[in-house]
Amino acid sequence: DTGVSQNPRHKITKRGQNVTFRCDPISEHNRLYWYRQTLGQGPEFLTYFQNEAQLEKSRLLSDRFSAERPKGSFSTLEIQRTEQGDSAMYLCASSFGQGENTGELFFGEGSRLTVL
Amino acid sequence: AQKVTQAQTEISVVEKEDVTLDCVYETRDTTYYLFWYKQPPSGELVFLIRRNSFDEQNEISGRYSWNFQKSTSSFNFTITASQVVDSAVYFCALIFSGGYNKLIFGAGTRLAVHP
Numbered sequence: 001d002t003g004v005s006q007n008p009r010h011k012i013t014k015r016g017q018n019v020t021f022r023c024d025p026i027s028e029h030n031r032l033y034w035y036r037q038t039l040g041q042g043p044e045f046l047t048y049f050q051n052e053a054q055l056e057k058s059r060l061l062s063d064r065f066s067a068e069r070p071k072g073s074f075s076t077l078e079i080q081r082t083e084q085g086d087s088a089m090y091l092c093a094s095s096f097g098q099g100e101n102t103g104e105l106f107f108g109e110g111s112r113l114t115v116l
Numbered sequence: 117a118q119k120v121t122q123a124q125t126e127i128s129v130v131e132k133e134d135v136t137l138d139c140v141y142e143t144r145d146t147t148y149y150l151f152w153y154k155q156p157p158s159g160e161l162v163f164l165i166r167r168n169s170f171d172e173q174n175e176i177s178g179r180y181s182w183n184f185q186k187s188t189s190s191f192n193f194t195i196t197a198s199q200v201v202d203s204a205v206y207f208c209a210l211i212f213s214g215g216y217n218k219l220i221f222g223a224g225t226r227l228a229v230h231p
Contacts, residue, residue, distance in 0.1 A: 031217060042120075042207050042221030043161070056218065089159065096218060105219060107161035108154075 002026075004108035012114045013082055020078045021111040025094030032075050033105065035091040036060065043091055049075060059093050065099055083113045089113075118143045120210050122222035129198055130230050137193045137225045139208030145169075147213040150184065150191045155205040155224070164206075167191065198229045 005024040006112040014021050025032050030051050034042035046054045046065070051072035061067075064082075068073040079086055089112050119142040129135045135220050141150065152164040165175060175182045179196045195202055205226045210218040 033218065035219075040223070042223050043166070043219070045218040045220070048218055079216075091161070093219075104163045104166060105151075106163070107156065109160045114208075 002090055004094055004106050006090075006108035006111050008111060010112045010114070011043065012116065014116050015082055015084060017082055018076030018078065018080045019082060019113060020076055021090050021113075023075045023077070023094075023108060025074070025092070026106055029094035029096045029106070030072070031095045031097050032069055033093045033095075034075070034077050035093065037089040037091055037110070038087075046077075046090075065109075079113070082113075084115045086112055087115045118145075118210060118212050118220050120208050120220055120222035122149070122206075122208055122225050124225045125223070126226045126228070128228045128230065131200060132197050133229075134194060134196050135198050135227065136228075137195075137208075139191045139193065139222060141189050141190050141191065141208070143210060143212045144231070145212040149208040149211040151211070151219065152182065152191075152193050153207045153209060153221075155207060156205070162190050164193075195227075198227075198231055200229050203229045205228060 007022045011019050032049040034044055034046040037043040045058050046061050047067045049069040052069050064080045067077045088109040091107055091110045093107045095105045121140045148169045150167045154162045165182055172184050181194045183192045205224045207224045208222045213219055
């Protein structure tokens with residue numbers, strides 16, 4: 001078990017560019033989450049997948065953000081036309097759960113985005 | 117509204133002191149889960165404990181203990197005989213039923229343990 005893996009760990013980009021982050025969850029986990037964390041704050045929920053279905057998106061996820069989880073395995077989070085306000089740590093987490101049963105969420109080390 | 121409040125922004129203690137991190141939550145649901153996570157300087161959130169709303173028993177794990185009181189909507193975390201390695205940011209979080217299992221985090225408490 002290699003845990004939740006995120007790539008790249010750090011991305012520096014210029015405003016207006018597109019960036020994509022990848023998350024590889026723990027293999028048997030059916031639930032995958034993306035969070036965003038800014039300095040000095042707790043993580044904020046962005047979106048949630050159960051298998052390949054995206055079941056919930058936060059209002060924080062503007063039209064410039066899109067997330068996918070093809071085949072219910074890895075997930076990508078793309079940010080188009082980046083803005084300086086997008087600078088943050090993007091965290092991925094996975095868990096195994098059925099119905100209301102909520103298991104422990106395992107987090108990756110995050111992908112830090114810096115928009116210049 | 118669902119909300120988690122960690123009023124203590126930063127706490128500084130000397131090694132071997134006991135320290136309590138406060139967490140107050142708000143939810144209208146009767147079924148919910150409460151969590152504590154540790155975020156060391158490396159950045160990865162490390163799971164510490166999960167407690168469901170129907171289990172108010174306090175829990176002890178080594179130097180860590182948790183006090184869950186529904187009457188005051190609190191889920192406090194105590195570290196006994198703190199060590200330098202306990203230095204981290206600690207987050208309290210809530211999952212409520214119907215919330216698609218998303219964690220709602222507090223702002224975190226930064227704990228600095230000095231030798």
